Amino acid sequence: MTMIRPAIRTGEHFFNGDVACAEGAIASGCRFFAGYPITPATEIAEAMSARMPEVDGIFIQMEDEIASMNAILGASCAGVKSMTATSGPGFSLMMENFGLGIMMEIPAVLVNIQRGGPSTGLPTITGQQDMMQARWGSHGDYEVIALSPCSPQEMFDFTIKAFNLSEKYRLPVLVMADEIVGHMMEKVIIPEKKDIHLISRKKPAVAPEEYLMYQPEADHVPPMANAGDGYKVITTGLTHDEKGYPAMNAEAHEKLIKRLCDKIIKNRSDIIEYEERYIDDAEIVVITYGIPARSTLRAVKDARNAGIKAGMLRLITVWPFYEEKVFELAGKTHALIVPEINNGQIVREVERSARGKTKVIPIRKFAEMHTPQEIFKVIKEVSK
Amino acid sequence: MIHSEVHPMDSLIRKDRMPHIWCSGCGLGTNFTCYLEALKKSGIPLDKCVIVSGIGCAGRAPGYTNIDSYHTTHGRAIPFATGLKLANPELSVTIFSGDGDLFAIGGNHFIHAARRNIDINIICINNFNYGMTGGQFGSTTPLGSKTTTSPYGNYEHPFNLVYVAAASGAVYVARWTTIHVRRLASSIEEALLKKGFTFIEIISPCPTNFGRRNKLGEGLDELKYYRNHSIIKHFIDPKEADLTLNGEIIVGKFVDIDKPTFLDNQPDLSQKQDNKVTKT
Numbered sequence: 271m272t273m274i275r276p277a278i279r280t281g282e283h284f285f286n287g288d289v290a291c292a293e294g295a296i297a298s299g300c301r302f303f304a305g306y307p308i309t310p311a312t313e314i315a316e317a318m319s320a321r322m323p324e325v326d327g328i329f330i331q332m333e334d335e336i337a338s339m340n341a342i343l344g345a346s347c348a349g350v351k352s353m354t355a356t357s358g359p360g361f362s363l364m365m366e367n368f369g370l371g372i373m374m375e376i377p378a379v380l381v382n383i384q385r386g387g388p389s390t391g392l393p394t395i396t397g398q399q400d401m402m403q404a405r406w407g408s409h410g411d412y413e414v415i416a417l418s419p420c421s422p423q424e425m426f427d428f429t430i431k432a433f434n435l436s437e438k439y440r441l442p443v444l445v446m447a448d449e450i451v452g453h454m455m456e457k458v459i460i461p462e463k464k465d466i467h468l469i470s471r472k473k474p475a476v477a478p479e480e481y482l483m484y485q486p487e488a489d490h491v492p493p494m495a496n497a498g499d500g501y502k503v504i505t506t507g508l509t510h511d512e513k514g515y516p517a518m519n520a521e522a523h524e525k526l527i528k529r530l531c532d533k534i535i536k537n538r539s540d541i542i543e544y545e546e547r548y549i550d551d552a553e554i555v556v557i558t559y560g561i562p563a564r565s566t567l568r569a570v571k572d573a574r575n576a577g578i579k580a581g582m583l584r585l586i587t588v589w590p591f592y593e594e595k596v597f598e599l600a601g602k603t604h605a606l607i608v609p610e611i612n613n614g615q616i617v618r619e620v621e622r623s624a625r626g627k628t629k630v631i632p633i634r635k636f637a638e639m640h641t642p643q644e645i646f647k648v649i650k651e652v653s654k
Numbered sequence: 655m656i657h658s659e660v661h662p663m664d665s666l667i668r669k670d671r672m673p674h675i676w677c678s679g680c681g682l683g684t685n686f687t688c689y690l691e692a693l694k695k696s697g698i699p700l701d702k703c704v705i706v707s708g709i710g711c712a713g714r715a716p717g718y719t720n721i722d723s724y725h726t727t728h729g730r731a732i733p734f735a736t737g738l739k740l741a742n743p744e745l746s747v748t749i750f751s752g753d754g755d756l757f758a759i760g761g762n763h764f765i766h767a768a769r770r771n772i773d774i775n776i777i778c779i780n781n782f783n784y785g786m787t788g789g790q791f792g793s794t795t796p797l798g799s800k801t802t803t804s805p806y807g808n809y810e811h812p813f814n815l816v817y818v819a820a821a822s823g824a825v826y827v828a829r830w831t832t833i834h835v836r837r838l839a840s841s842i843e844e845a846l847l848k849k850g851f852t853f854i855e856i857i858s859p860c861p862t863n864f865g866r867r868n869k870l871g872e873g874l875d876e877l878k879y880y881r882n883h884s885i886i887k888h889f890i891d892p893k894e895a896d897l898t899l900n901g902e903i904i905v906g907k908f909v910d911i912d913k914p915t916f917l918d919n920q921p922d923l924s925q926k927q928d929n930k931v932t933k934t
């Protein structure tokens with residue numbers, strides 16, 4: 271008989287990022303995975319197909335990514351934490367119904383192991399080219415939460431973080447990883463169950479007759495009744511009022527859109543996480559996220575050794591974007607350097623946030639990670 | 655005649671959402687009432703009943719139903735419902751949606767959910783066009799029919815939905831029209847109580863769009879047409895049940911079989927640890 275592994279595999283492992291992500295999901299209580307195979311995210315589906323039956327969860331390989339996105343939303347509405355994982359082409363297919371999740375306020379986690387695009391692009395090679403699609407890929411006005419891991423350990427940790435944020439703020443949360451993080455193998459430490467902090471969605475505290483589907487509380491988030499709980503849920507992708515009833519007018523639309531945005535914007539300080547290194551006296555700051563952060567740290571250390579006052583701001587939460595911090599840094603530095611594995615996406619946010627107060631220099635790289643030397647070279651040139 | 659303030663279906667309807675958006679003469683109101691009647695008669699606890707739709711005139715039904723209801727995006731009711739059902743097998747999940755929603759934009763989901771034998775019920779309102787968007791042709795529009803995007807007559811071959819459903823693996827397949835209220839209601843009830851992927855097609859008048867452009871008269875005229883031109887042929891090969899503009903309408907139950915569902919076939923790993931499905 272095969273050994274059944276526990277839900278939380280406390281201990282030290284040697285995992286690739288995709289597998290670490292699957293284990294993070296299971297440790298978060300995820301018991302429904304729907305997906306469609308795509309490189310470099312396939313290993314997440316493979317891991318989930320082996321693991322879900324072990325933990326009494328459901329793995330379903332859907333007919334496409336549109337179906338996968340919808341299936342996880344449906345499963346979450348039935349009260350089960352749910353996840354899907356994909357890469358560029360599949361991410362594009364998920365966008366319409368990612369918007370449904372935003373509109374219906376359904377917690378779920380969508381993982382994108384990015385590869386080069388557009389179109390089929392570079393199936394097996396890395397990229398950070400979907401960062402703006404993560405922000406604006408579905409139609410309409412809305413706010414998103416996107417996390418950017420830079421190691422297998424963070425694939426585990428941030429998947430848990432993503433589930434917690436999705437349950438707390440009732441929206442599908444994005445884990446924007448990349449092929450390198452997905453495929454690299456490193457040590458991953460899984461803590462004991464008691465040390466894993468989990469959040470579950472707020473449930474209605476009132477009787478079904480008094481419950482309004484979309485009546486927010488002080489945090490702008492409405493409590494959520496699941497299907498089968500007896501609350502006679504009514505929900506639609508149409509603009510709706512507090513009852514969940516369609517409301518086809520400008521006032522209702524403005525009210526809803528503002529609240530959907532406010533629940534993220536007004537809770538930014540709770541949502542945004544970042545890492546600072548050598549920032550206090552820094553004259554040059556490299557703003558980074560995801561895998562280039564690892565070369566960046568080395569480059570910044572080399573710069574310090576060479577007597578250059580360089581620092582690093584690593585965005586853990588890329589969306590919402592930490593504009594106040596970037597503006598503050600812009601006011602006290604010679605330059606902000608932004609290495610990305612794309613043609614310059616988040617650098618636009620840095621420029622916007624810096625509001626002309628400092629130089630903003632992108633380091634564009636395609637389909638491979640920056641070397642520390644490449645980043646160091648730019649720091650050195652700027653410091654002259 | 656006894657007049658009462660309370661309509662027998664009142665408890666199943668969200669009265670504060672009336673009046674509904676459906677045109678007068680439309681078949682949807684009658685089809686919807688048949689569904690509600692079946693729901694009531696089935697005896698399934700209403701708290702465990704869920705109705706899901708995509709987008710379209712038919713897709714507005716969930717918003718009027720006083721049970722858990724999900725009005726999703728165009729074409730995506732089936733995968734959404736799949737998630738609901740698999741995550742909580744106690745739920746009785748029914749989709750009430752249009753022909754375009756379920757077979758044009760959502761056709762791929764239909765065949766795969768049927769193949770997997772997901773235990774959900776599909777009620778497809780076939781009005782031969784896209785009613786909601788003003789009457790364009792779709793995947794069930796008969797050859798030669800006029801719609802706003804087939805002004806010279808539709809030059810595409812339509813799907814025979816009951817044939818598609820049977821070939822894809824549905825365990826229960828039936829077709830009725832809006833005039834067959836009693837047979838339709840009991841067929842829906844049967845489907846609700848049946849385990850596995852069930853499919854019921856309802857041929858339904860859309861007098862505002864399809865009916866008007868093809869000179870089928872008022873809604874009532876279409877119902878008369880259904881009465882005079884439909885033939886009940888239970889268990890014939892659904893392949894033989896093609897529909898044409900102004901032709902006969904074969905109705906009845908074509909498939910009623912049993913086979914294991916997606917959930918029945920899940921691997922059973924004994925020696926379970928303390929891992930039971932954790933509700934959130």
Ligand SMILES: Cc1ncc(C[n+]2csc(CCOP(=O)(O)OP(=O)(O)O)c2C)c(N)n1
Pocket residue numbers: 709710711712713728751752753754755756779781783784785786787792
């Ligand atoms: C992705 C997408 N494409 C197009 C539409 C526009 N649209 C709304 S309903 C509909 C067709 C509905 O036809 P059907 O499913 O037959 O329902 P009916 O209105 O006839 O009941 C279309 C094309 C949409 N809402 N979403």
Ligand code: SF4
Pocket residue numbers: 675676677679680681682711712781785786859860861862863864
């Ligand atoms: S457009 Fe057609 S299907 Fe839609 S409500 Fe009117 S008659 Fe019914």
Ligand SMILES: [Mg+2]
Pocket residue numbers: 710752753754779780781782783784785
């Ligand atoms: Mg239609």
